[in-house]
Amino acid sequence: MRRRPFLTLSLGLISPLAADSTPPPAPPSPTPPPADSIDNAIAAIAPGLLKRASVIITDSSPSSSTAPVSRTFHSAGSADAIDFWPASTIKLYTAIAAMEAAHARGFPLDALVLFEHRHKDGRWITDCSRTLREMSSEVFRRSSNEDYTLHLRITGIDALNEHFLTPDRGFPHSALMRGYVTARPYVYLREEPQRITLFHADKRLSWEHAWSGRSWSKERGATVIDATTGNCTTTAELVSCLHKLFFHNSLPPADRFRISDAMADFLLHGADGLSGLETTNKDSGPYAWEGGKSSFPNARWYHKCGLISNHALDVACADDRANSGRAVFLCAMVQSGKEDLIRQLCAALLAWAKRQP
Numbered sequence: 001m002r003r004r005p006f007l008t009l010s011l012g013l014i015s016p017l018a019a020d021s022t023p024p025p026a027p028p029s030p031t032p033p034p035a036d037s038i039d040n041a042i043a044a045i046a047p048g049l050l051k052r053a054s055v056i057i058t059d060s061s062p063s064s065s066t067a068p069v070s071r072t073f074h075s076a077g078s079a080d081a082i083d084f085w086p087a088s089t090i091k092l093y094t095a096i097a098a099m100e101a102a103h104a105r106g107f108p109l110d111a112l113v114l115f116e117h118r119h120k121d122g123r124w125i126t127d128c129s130r131t132l133r134e135m136s137s138e139v140f141r142r143s144s145n146e147d148y149t150l151h152l153r154i155t156g157i158d159a160l161n162e163h164f165l166t167p168d169r170g171f172p173h174s175a176l177m178r179g180y181v182t183a184r185p186y187v188y189l190r191e192e193p194q195r196i197t198l199f200h201a202d203k204r205l206s207w208e209h210a211w212s213g214r215s216w217s218k219e220r221g222a223t224v225i226d227a228t229t230g231n232c233t234t235t236a237e238l239v240s241c242l243h244k245l246f247f248h249n250s251l252p253p254a255d256r257f258r259i260s261d262a263m264a265d266f267l268l269h270g271a272d273g274l275s276g277l278e279t280t281n282k283d284s285g286p287y288a289w290e291g292g293k294s295s296f297p298n299a300r301w302y303h304k305c306g307l308i309s310n311h312a313l314d315v316a317c318a319d320d321r322a323n324s325g326r327a328v329f330l331c332a333m334v335q336s337g338k339e340d341l342i343r344q345l346c347a348a349l350l351a352w353a354k355r356q357p
Helices: 037-044 087-103 134-144 147-153 157-164 216-220 233-247 261-269 287-293 341-356
Strands: 009-010 013-018 051-059 072-075 110-118 123-132 194-200 203-209 302-306 311-320 326-334
Touching: 013 134, 013 203, 037 051, 037 341, 051 123, 051 233, 051 341, 072 261, 087 147, 087 157, 087 216, 087 233, 087 261, 087 302, 110 134, 110 147, 123 134, 123 147, 134 147, 134 261, 147 157, 147 194, 147 203, 157 216, 233 302, 233 326, 287 311, 287 326, 287 341, 302 326, 302 341, 311 341
Parallel strands: none
Antiparallel strands: 009 013, 051 072, 051 326, 110 123, 110 194, 194 203, 302 311, 311 326
């Protein structure tokens, strides 16, 4: 006996299943990245671990006074990813923001800063005093957690996140809400009101601030370590920040950080034995420098690294304009506490950037 085809039920009607039916075509495979893409360049480094990378390539002369023309690249998913702990790289943000706070009040780079907190009984207690130069130098020379925390106290959590780390200033995904020390006299307890006093020559100015309780981290989408009072940013925003500071004098005034030319120069180069971002010794963990010197052996190097038990990062610039006419800015992150992996990642990114036309 000839068998009838199986029946299927569709919309309440019974119809024979076509004997020669074929499955629908498979969706097209995703287009693979170009052979020399940034993703392929770093694929062999720490496979299986989360990696983030952003690169800016600028071709210009060191003597050029015009705004540079640059190209920006990100590894897959990195442009707006905040799925990592930024560690000490964000000390770059607070160093600039503290300078802005002083500059806005008419104080120069040589200003002295006095830090006080208000006790529960209402008394103001003096904690310490530091110069702007000293704090900035120690942050870049040895990644000082104490001076980073003092920088955060100068601006205050609310002012930093409301007026500096904002989308219109290039920081749509960044938020900072915690210092990196827990002991007096440096600790910043969010619930304690702060008083900051600036001194220079015969000029003196004080202001107070207290945290509103607003969770800037939660609003920006932080998830790592603490979603409510953590720190977060992207590799894209870190590298853009360094690029903007580096070309401070070439940018239109409206596009610059709100600091003096002397402040920008000091942040980059230091002076009088004090340190800036330019890497001149190995105390600061020069991962990009060590990894990239084979690609750019005569470059000048600027950087700020970050390292904790399960995240390693570096935001850096290889300024090779005097030799090849190219400056390469990068920010790289690998979800590992191994220094050699971030060194390898930076090396691969710099070698890739050198190959680009």
